[in-house]
Amino acid sequence: MIPVALTIAGSDSGGGAGIQADLRTFAFHCVHGTSALTCVTAQNTLGVNRVDALSPQAVADQITAVAEDIGVQATKTGMLLNSEIIQQVVAQVEQWHLQPLVVDPVMVSRTGAQLIDDQAITALRETLFPHATVITPNRYEAEILTGLKIQTLDQMYTAVQQIYDQLGVKAVLVKGGSLEASLRGTDVWFDGKQLQTLQTEIINTSHTHGTGCTLSAAITANLAKGQDLLTAIQGAKTYVTQALQFSLSIGQGQGPVGHFFPLLSQSQSLL
Numbered sequence: 001m002i003p004v005a006l007t008i009a010g011s012d013s014g015g016g017a018g019i020q021a022d023l024r025t026f027a028f029h030c031v032h033g034t035s036a037l038t039c040v041t042a043q044n045t046l047g048v049n050r051v052d053a054l055s056p057q058a059v060a061d062q063i064t065a066v067a068e069d070i071g072v073q074a075t076k077t078g079m080l081l082n083s084e085i086i087q088q089v090v091a092q093v094e095q096w097h098l099q100p101l102v103v104d105p106v107m108v109s110r111t112g113a114q115l116i117d118d119q120a121i122t123a124l125r126e127t128l129f130p131h132a133t134v135i136t137p138n139r140y141e142a143e144i145l146t147g148l149k150i151q152t153l154d155q156m157y158t159a160v161q162q163i164y165d166q167l168g169v170k171a172v173l174v175k176g177g178s179l180e181a182s183l184r185g186t187d188v189w190f191d192g193k194q195l196q197t198l199q200t201e202i203i204n205t206s207h208t209h210g211t212g213c214t215l216s217a218a219i220t221a222n223l224a225k226g227q228d229l230l231t232a233i234q235g236a237k238t239y240v241t242q243a244l245q246f247s248l249s250i251g252q253g254q255g256p257v258g259h260f261f262p263l264l265s266q267s268q269s270l271l
């Protein structure tokens, strides 16, 4: 039977991040992708122009529809927008035992724009994080969660341990994509026992929109297939690096990664 993964996240009209990135990533990993939409963004490679929330009940009903009929092997959350939606998501996670659960605590985009309100940040910390198998903050999100400034590898080590110690999560991956050039591609992982640096080749591109969504979706797909967490993360990092190598130069700003890179390289070589 094909594994099934669920993403609970927002829509990116530009097709680079959010639900669109998640479903493409699930498909690449031969996992059937299901979704519960939380909000619709009017967004392109230059930024987010508008956000419309779905009602919390609409989010809950989408999750119920998927869980009661199809069943889910692994779930991820992305942009949850507000505390009312988060409250419903937590209730659904509990009701349907949505485990393993990858929480990408989408708060600030890589460009530095805040994507959810302050109440929602508190709700994430206090109610959703305790259910997470792993949380995957980027540098800015780790700064919000710790109150620390993060610029160096040592500061990433401090942050990942502080998040683990203070927020009651099972495992944390702090991502380095928005650090200075020599640290892009370097993430730091802690699960209370092992502190690990996960490093891949640094890809020199400005088209990085959606890397965080893609990474957490790939981790979720690998977990849906039954991999252990660290193997799932390592495989997901390799996928993101490959997708970055074929990132798309579209729009006037930051283009998305090439989720379907084997097809891209094939079509390019046919030209």
Ligand SMILES: Nc1ncnc2c1ncn2[C@@H]1O[C@H](COP(=O)(O)OP(=O)(O)OP(=O)(O)O)[C@@H](O)[C@H]1O
Binding pocket: 017, 108, 109, 110, 137, 138, 139, 175, 176, 177, 178, 184, 185, 186, 187, 200, 201, 202, 203, 204, 205, 208, 209, 210, 211, 212, 213, 214, 215, 237, 240, 241, 244
């Ligand atoms: N230039 C790069 N080369 C290699 N890996 C990268 C590069 N940029 C980001 N990554 C990797 O991509 C993954 C996502 O990290 P990043 O810090 O970009 O997340 P994010 O800010 O949440 O992403 P986004 O908000 O753009 O969706 C991490 O594993 C990171 O190491």
Ligand SMILES: Cc1ncc(COP(=O)(O)O)c(N)n1
Binding pocket: 009, 010, 011, 012, 017, 018, 019, 041, 043, 078, 079, 106, 108, 109, 110, 111, 208, 209, 210, 211, 212, 213
């Ligand atoms: C709907 C949605 N979800 C997540 C992100 C974060 O991704 P990024 O930091 O690349 O903008 C986003 N921009 N939009």
